[in-house]
Amino acid sequence: MTPVTVPVSTERPTAPGTPSTSGAAPAPRGSSGPRAAVWLVGAAIVLVLSVSVAVTLGPAHLPVSDVWRSVAQHLGLDGPLGLDRLAPLPDGLVWELRLPRVLTAAGVGAGLAVCGVVMQSLTRNPLADPYLLGLSSGASLGAVCVLGLGVAMVLPVAAFAGALLALLATLGLAGAAGGLTPSRTVLAGLAVSQLAAAGVSFVIFWTSTGDSYQDILSWLLGSVAGATWTSVAVTCGATLVLGGVLAATGSLLDAFTFGDTAAAALGVPVERARRILLVLVAILTGALVSQSGSIGFVGLVLPHAVRLVVGTRNRLLLPLSGLLGASFLVWADTAARTVFAPREIPVGVMTAAVGAPVFAFLLWRGRGRA
Amino acid sequence: MTDDVLGPGDARSPGGLAAERLRWGAGGRLLVDGVDVTAPPGTVTGLLGPNGSGKTTLLRLLAGVRRPEDGTVVLDGTDLHAASARARARAVALVEQDATTDLPITVLDAVLLGRIPHRSLLAGPRASDRTAALEALDAAGAAALRDREVTTLSGGERQRVHLARALAQQPRLLLLDEPTNHLDVRAQLETMTVLRKLVADGVTVVTALHELTMAAHACDHVVLLAAGRVVAAGTVEDVLVPEVLEPVYGVRVDVLRHPRTGRPVLAYAES
Ligand SMILES: Nc1ncnc2c1ncn2[C@@H]1O[C@H](COP(=O)(O)OP(=O)(O)OP(=O)(O)O)[C@@H](O)[C@H]1O
Numbered sequence: 001m002t003p004v005t006v007p008v009s010t011e012r013p014t015a016p017g018t019p020s021t022s023g024a025a026p027a028p029r030g031s032s033g034p035r036a037a038v039w040l041v042g043a044a045i046v047l048v049l050s051v052s053v054a055v056t057l058g059p060a061h062l063p064v065s066d067v068w069r070s071v072a073q074h075l076g077l078d079g080p081l082g083l084d085r086l087a088p089l090p091d092g093l094v095w096e097l098r099l100p101r102v103l104t105a106a107g108v109g110a111g112l113a114v115c116g117v118v119m120q121s122l123t124r125n126p127l128a129d130p131y132l133l134g135l136s137s138g139a140s141l142g143a144v145c146v147l148g149l150g151v152a153m154v155l156p157v158a159a160f161a162g163a164l165l166a167l168l169a170t171l172g173l174a175g176a177a178g179g180l181t182p183s184r185t186v187l188a189g190l191a192v193s194q195l196a197a198a199g200v201s202f203v204i205f206w207t208s209t210g211d212s213y214q215d216i217l218s219w220l221l222g223s224v225a226g227a228t229w230t231s232v233a234v235t236c237g238a239t240l241v242l243g244g245v246l247a248a249t250g251s252l253l254d255a256f257t258f259g260d261t262a263a264a265a266l267g268v269p270v271e272r273a274r275r276i277l278l279v280l281v282a283i284l285t286g287a288l289v290s291q292s293g294s295i296g297f298v299g300l301v302l303p304h305a306v307r308l309v310v311g312t313r314n315r316l317l318l319p320l321s322g323l324l325g326a327s328f329l330v331w332a333d334t335a336a337r338t339v340f341a342p343r344e345i346p347v348g349v350m351t352a353a354v355g356a357p358v359f360a361f362l363l364w365r366g367r368g369r370a
Numbered sequence: 371m372t373d374d375v376l377g378p379g380d381a382r383s384p385g386g387l388a389a390e391r392l393r394w395g396a397g398g399r400l401l402v403d404g405v406d407v408t409a410p411p412g413t414v415t416g417l418l419g420p421n422g423s424g425k426t427t428l429l430r431l432l433a434g435v436r437r438p439e440d441g442t443v444v445l446d447g448t449d450l451h452a453a454s455a456r457a458r459a460r461a462v463a464l465v466e467q468d469a470t471t472d473l474p475i476t477v478l479d480a481v482l483l484g485r486i487p488h489r490s491l492l493a494g495p496r497a498s499d500r501t502a503a504l505e506a507l508d509a510a511g512a513a514a515l516r517d518r519e520v521t522t523l524s525g526g527e528r529q530r531v532h533l534a535r536a537l538a539q540q541p542r543l544l545l546l547d548e549p550t551n552h553l554d555v556r557a558q559l560e561t562m563t564v565l566r567k568l569v570a571d572g573v574t575v576v577t578a579l580h581e582l583t584m585a586a587h588a589c590d591h592v593v594l595l596a597a598g599r600v601v602a603a604g605t606v607e608d609v610l611v612p613e614v615l616e617p618v619y620g621v622r623v624d625v626l627r628h629p630r631t632g633r634p635v636l637a638y639a640e641s
């Protein structure tokens with residue numbers, strides 16, 4: 001084999017002012033390292049402050065210090081810290097009513113946002129959200145069966161079961177259609193979703209009268225109004241464990257950026273990775289939906305908003321979306337219960353009402369980019 | 371784990387790429403039908419053939435991202451389809467014909483993707499990964515694009531970025547699917563120079579090409595495909611001749627000589 005000489009000189013002169021790669025250059029958008037740490041620490045602080053302040057808001061106003069005193073008291077830290085005991089009334093307000101609700105909102109918001117990032121990266125579909133696999137419709141069907149038909153089952157269990165059945169139907173359908181490619185996954189999810197939605201409509205139409213209708217509607221729109229410490233355990237527990245696992249898959253999700261073949265060429269076992277991640281997302285989403293109903297918008301738009309600000313690296317995007325999603329839902333729920341007090345509106349209405357304009361603004365700000 | 375690093379292979383094997391009897395079908399049709407490809411280390415092998423002849427499909431089999439129904443792909447003595455996906459990805463990089471994304475990813479981040487096989491999936495890019503990515507950008511002539519968003523690049527710029535991503539993977543076998551089809555003439559030559567530099571370092575390069583004159587300039591060997599089978603394989607002088615090309619492409623071919631380099635220049639006319 002004779003080495004080939006290329007006929008003309010191919011040295012392209014570097015234009016003056018062209019940034020050189022070797023010198024120390026400012027870290028680009030979304031770079032890891034210190035900037036990522038700043039984002040994460042900042043978002044964590046925002047979350048702690050959001051929770052503390054949100055608990056103080058409501059018909060009866062409390063100082064933030066009461067919130068922390070109540071928490072310290074229940075964790076048995078008031079003695080060691082030398083704090084005065086809180087009166088039973090404010091303590092009950094914090095510990096029994098508001099804190100469970102606020103923490104549930106945080107757990108749900110974080111979990112949905114993380115699931116949204118995973119779904120969008122996996123399917124490379126900007127419209128993907130945690131409910132893509134038909135999960136919310138499946139959960140809704142389970143829930144309305146309890147609320148409307150009086151099926152003797154605890155509502156969260158029925159909702160969770162409905163979500164998992166929907167997942168199995170979607171995976172089965174996509175598999176039968178030839179494998180879990182992004183487009184087949186989306187289409188199979190759509191089919192399952194529509195079918196379950198038809199079931200939901202049927203049950204509502206067949207059974208509903210006044211009261212149960214209000215119950216059903218509030219569940220369908222999503223709400224954390226009835227949250228208890230059990231809800232906190234389920235939502236925050238699932239988010240910490242499953243969301244934590246998902247948040248660690250950043251590099252794996254990055255590999256999907258240019259499609260399945262590119263991911264495979266980077267050493268990712270594409271089908272297996274996708275199946276495992278979809279199942280984790282489904283279990284987490286199912287657990288969240290079982291407690292809060294299907295709150296829209298957080299899982300769809302929050303990941304986009306965060307991506308527009310910090311870039312596409314999933315290793316930063318996943319945990320940051322989780323933290324900001326938690327704060328977002330805490331405030332959306334606080335607004336849902338205070339803005340029209342004493343009336344309360346479902347938090348799902350709030351997320352859309354607050355989130356849509358924010359998203360429109362981000363889109364407008366990012367104009368000129370593809 | 372023994373399969374975690376694709377070893378240099380046993381001493382008897384000649385090294386480089388040796389694929390035998392590859393077969394893959396879809397939709398009831400064999401798209402790759404008993405194809406053999408050998409590519410010694412330190413050479414550029416051109417994969418030629420009309421549209422739909424199976425070049426892209428064959429490259430995917432060679433890259434190990436698609437499992438052949440029959441046949442083997444051996445790189446430096448190790449069966450690629452028996453190795454772990456990660457070990458394979460450290461040895462083989464693939465530049466696809468048209469890889470796009472809707473995500474607002476920056477060029478540097480896109481190139482850093484090439485480092486994924488070289489670190490734990492749980493870890494982020496290290497300083498050494500960044501250095502490798504910057505070097506790859508430089509080598510691919512895309513250094514100035516570093517902070518741009520991939521979605522805003524022109525087709526040719528994007529192609530350089532994909533080349534840089536593959537270079538960042540530091541492969542021993544580099545597979546490219548028409549890496550020059552969006553490039554201007556100078557950029558085409560530059561890309562080929564990059565490939566020649568790589569093979570000088572002992573990398574094995576296999577690239578699908580449409581431009582036969584470019585193949586004549588830059589390739590040591592060429593493999594000509596038609597309808598999923600190898601029609602001819604050998605040196606440029608053996609394969610890029612009218613008798614071989616005319617029946618495959620259905621056009622009249624004349625072989626001229628480049629006045630400076632003496633390499634073949636191909637001219638076509640309708641038959
Ligand atoms: N998954 C598939 N199912 C059915 N047919 C396929 C599939 N993939 C490719 N083909 C067909 O196989 C043939 C070979 O495709 P391939 O992409 O390998 O051709 P190619 O040589 O790369 O063509 P081009 O020069 O146009 O890029 C084409 O006719 C194509 O339509």
Ligand SMILES: [Mg+2]
Nearest residue numbers: 425426467547
């Ligand atoms: Mg092709």
